[in-house]
Amino acid sequence: MAKQIEVSDLDAYYGSHKAIEGITMTIEPRSVTAFIGPSGCGKSTFLRTLNRMHEVIPGARVEGKILLEDQDLYGSDIDPVSVRRTVGMVFQRPNPFPTMSIFDNVAAGLRLNGRVTKSETQGIVESSLKDANLWNEVKDRLNKPGAGLSGGQQQRLCIARAIAVNPSVLLMDEPCSALDPISTLAIEDLISKLKNDYTIVIVTHNMQQAARVSDRTAFFNLAGQGQPGKLVEMDDTSKIFTNPTQKATEDYITGRFG
Amino acid sequence: MTMSPVITPLAFSRRLKNRIVQGLVWLAFAIAVVPLVSVLWLVVKNGYARFDAEFLTHSMRNIGARDAGGGAYHAVLGTLEQVGLATLISVPIGLLTAVYLVEYGQGRRLSRSISFFVDVMTGIPSVVAGLFVLAFWVLVLGFGYSGFAGALALSILMMPTVVRSAEEMLRLVPNDLREASYALGVPKWKTITRIVLPTALTGIVTGVMLAIARVAGETAPLLLTVFITDSINTDPFTGPQMGLPLYVFDQAQRPNVTAVDRAWAGALTLILIVMLLNLVARLITWWRSPAKGR
Numbered sequence: 437m438a439k440q441i442e443v444s445d446l447d448a449y450y451g452s453h454k455a456i457e458g459i460t461m462t463i464e465p466r467s468v469t470a471f472i473g474p475s476g477c478g479k480s481t482f483l484r485t486l487n488r489m490h491e492v493i494p495g496a497r498v499e500g501k502i503l504l505e506d507q508d509l510y511g512s513d514i515d516p517v518s519v520r521r522t523v524g525m526v527f528q529r530p531n532p533f534p535t536m537s538i539f540d541n542v543a544a545g546l547r548l549n550g551r552v553t554k555s556e557t558q559g560i561v562e563s564s565l566k567d568a569n570l571w572n573e574v575k576d577r578l579n580k581p582g583a584g585l586s587g588g589q590q591q592r593l594c595i596a597r598a599i600a601v602n603p604s605v606l607l608m609d610e611p612c613s614a615l616d617p618i619s620t621l622a623i624e625d626l627i628s629k630l631k632n633d634y635t636i637v638i639v640t641h642n643m644q645q646a647a648r649v650s651d652r653t654a655f656f657n658l659a660g661q662g663q664p665g666k667l668v669e670m671d672d673t674s675k676i677f678t679n680p681t682q683k684a685t686e687d688y689i690t691g692r693f694g
Numbered sequence: 695m696t697m698s699p700v701i702t703p704l705a706f707s708r709r710l711k712n713r714i715v716q717g718l719v720w721l722a723f724a725i726a727v728v729p730l731v732s733v734l735w736l737v738v739k740n741g742y743a744r745f746d747a748e749f750l751t752h753s754m755r756n757i758g759a760r761d762a763g764g765g766a767y768h769a770v771l772g773t774l775e776q777v778g779l780a781t782l783i784s785v786p787i788g789l790l791t792a793v794y795l796v797e798y799g800q801g802r803r804l805s806r807s808i809s810f811f812v813d814v815m816t817g818i819p820s821v822v823a824g825l826f827v828l829a830f831w832v833l834v835l836g837f838g839y840s841g842f843a844g845a846l847a848l849s850i851l852m853m854p855t856v857v858r859s860a861e862e863m864l865r866l867v868p869n870d871l872r873e874a875s876y877a878l879g880v881p882k883w884k885t886i887t888r889i890v891l892p893t894a895l896t897g898i899v900t901g902v903m904l905a906i907a908r909v910a911g912e913t914a915p916l917l918l919t920v921f922i923t924d925s926i927n928t929d930p931f932t933g934p935q936m937g938l939p940l941y942v943f944d945q946a947q948r949p950n951v952t953a954v955d956r957a958w959a960g961a962l963t964l965i966l967i968v969m970l971l972n973l974v975a976r977l978i979t980w981w982r983s984p985a986k987g988r
Contacts, residue, residue: 492876494800521879531870535892535982545878548888594874601878 438465438635439505439522439604441486446500447664448478448485450493455481457664459500461654463605468627468636470646470673473656474688478665479639482656483607486637487523488516504604521549524603528610530590532582532597539578541593545601560600568596569626588619595626599634606630608638612645624649643689647677655685734965741962744955750963753936754924762952766960768926769941772841773967775930776920776937777910779845780852785902787849788856795857796864797886815854823850824915832919841930844920844937848909855908859901863894896979903975907968913939938964 441463448456456478463469471479484490485498488509502509509519532541542561546552552560561578565571570592574585582593591611598606608627612620627636627649640646646653654670669682680686752765791808799805827847831837867890875885891898921934922944938960945957 487877489873489877492873517876517879517881519879520877525873525877527870527874527877529870531868531874533871533874533889533893535889535895544875544889545880548875548878548880548884597874597878 438633440465441605441635441637442503443486444501444503446482446485446498446502448481448490448498449496451495453662454664456485456656457666459667461667461670463635463637464652465635466631466633467651468631468638468649470650470653471637471639471656472641472643472646472653472688473665473668474658475641476665477656477658479656480609481665483609483637483639484525486605486607487525488519489525491516521601522603523605523607524598524601525607526591526595526598526609526611529614530587530594532585532590532593534581534583536582537579538574538582538585538593541582542596542600544597549601561596564596564600567599567626567630568592569622569629570596586619588615588622591615591619591623592626595623595630599630603634605635605637608636610639610641613641620645643677647673653677655680655682655688657684657688737958737961737965740955740958741960744959745962749956749959753926755926757924759948760950760952764956766936766938766941766956766963768923769936769938769960770963770967771926771928772920772930772935772940773910773938773964775928776841776844776848776916776935777906779842779930780848780909781902781906783845784849784852784856784905788853788905789860789898791853791857792860792864793886793891795861797882797890812854812857815850816858818850818854820847820851820912821914821918823847824918826850827915828918838932839919839921839934840932841920841927841935841937844916844935845930847915847919848912851909851912851915852905855905856902859904860894860898863897863901864890866897867893892982895982899975899979903972906971910968911939911964913943916940917943938967 443462444460446456446459447454459482471483473479481490486502486509488498490496490498498510500510504519504522508514509523533544536544539561540547542564543557546557546560562571565574570589573589574580574593582590585593591614595606595611612623615623624645627638630636631651638646638650650673652670653673653676655668655676656665657668658665668684669676669680671681676685677689680689686692748763749765750770751767752763753768754764754766755768757764791812795805795808799808824847827843827850831843831846832839837843871889871893872885875889876882880888916937916939920937920940922940923934923936927933927935942957942960942964945953945960948954
């Protein structure tokens with residue numbers, strides 16, 4: 437299920453503006469990889485290249501190579517829609533579908549992607565909600581609107597929705613930045629649990645969060661305004677937070693800049 | 695040195711200004727409401743006399759020039775058919791145009807020119823739409839007067855309204871939802887049909903209703919394309935039909951009281967039909983909206 441990602445020499449553009457440059461890294465399966473770095477350094481852009489969501493924005497394009505277990509995600513014969521089925525994504529702001537109930541939200545990916553029987557859907561929705569630690573809170577009101585939940589519950593609903601389609605990789609773009617500490621804790625617990633089955637990549641501005649949940653950490657930085665963002669270094673989280681190789685990483689982590 | 699501000703009682707002049715502006719706002723509101731209410735009142739008062747079962751179930755066939763009685767059944771039928779056909783033509787085209795403008799055409803030259811021509815179409819006087827269908831469909835192509843010709847003229851008038859309102863509603867759908875759907879591996883067309891359109895449904899239905907209300911009362915284009923008849927013609931594709939606005943127009947210019955009464959009753963019927971349609975649309979959107987379960 438969980439798959440390894442290998443990125444080599446990746447550039448991403450918005451029109452003529454180069455947002456990230458020359459990124460090479462390996463993301464291990466069944467682990468949590470955190471991306472940290474100052475705002476505008478291209479963490480989110482890079483994350484979105486991993487499931488070809490980057491190119492959804494008009495004028496955006498990517499150069500370079502991303503291998504998901506030997507399969508080139510940017511190969512000419514690859515359907516971006518199928519890439520997104522394999523590499524799921526959770527966004528910064530919880531975004532449940534407002535016209536759908538809690539149940540339908542979780543079932544959305546299954547139903548919109550094709551044939552599943554009613555009983556299959558039932559089972560997958562239940563197990564996804566259980567995996568997202570939300571089942572006990574919503575099991576009695578599955579046909580109420582998803583937008584009626586609290587922010588933290590909505591985010592867990594979005595995670596349930598993402599894992600219901602059974603992806604190999606789960607990308608999370610600052611999933612806790614809009615949540616209170618208790619909901620954040622719930623999501624972090626969930627991440628630690630999910631990493632047994634998925635390859636998880638998380639972008640975060642919260643250093644403690646990166647230190648708490650991730651196994652590997654990548655630090656991104658940009659040389660200056662208008663310059664493309666670059667990967668400064670990537671290592672085991674314990675090493676990055678105690679003994680980083682680069683001066684810039686240490687400065688950022690200790691709060692001397694950024 | 696500036697003095698630090700002192701808390702003072704409310705000055706009389708400001709209180710006065712407040713009163714005056716408040717009065718002006720109320721006055722403006724009252725002036726705006728007066729014609730609205732008086733039109734409604736007048737139509738109800740004058741239309742009430744002939745608004746009966748006979749009126750709604752009989753046509754004007756074999757009703758002599760001075761006879762009382764008769765009704766607008768043929769006109770109600772014609773209006774429903776013409777407006778229905780116009781809706782069937784203009785809503786799919788208008789909606790698809792709006793989908794193209796919002797979801798596919800962003801910033802492209804084609805979408806900019808479509809936008810421009812939709813704006814131009816909004817300004818077309820209704821009689822011009824009627825003349826166009828008269829010249830093109832009725833005379834050049836030789837299809838003759840029919841309810842369908844009227845529906846064509848009405849759909850020309852409806853289309854820009856539908857496009858504009860649907861476009862606005864589609865733009866209101868947050869991009870987050872589209873991205874959430876893409877991230878689940880849902881193709882773009884399915885994202886549009888299953889996520890974007892249902893989210894915007896309430897607004898789109900309201901827009902369509904406004905467009906229908908706008909064309910239901912159009913007289914000039916129908917006069918040129920549907921013509922006028924006193925008999926029931928259930929087939930909108932052949933022969934002249936009647937429509938409620940035409941009926942009002944026709945009856946109101948006849949020189950006797952019974953006809954004028956019928957005209958008022960026709961106007962009342964038209965208003966009631968539009969109100970009823972609005973009510974139905976509200977019910978549909980209420981029934982479809984998830985908020986009711988909350």
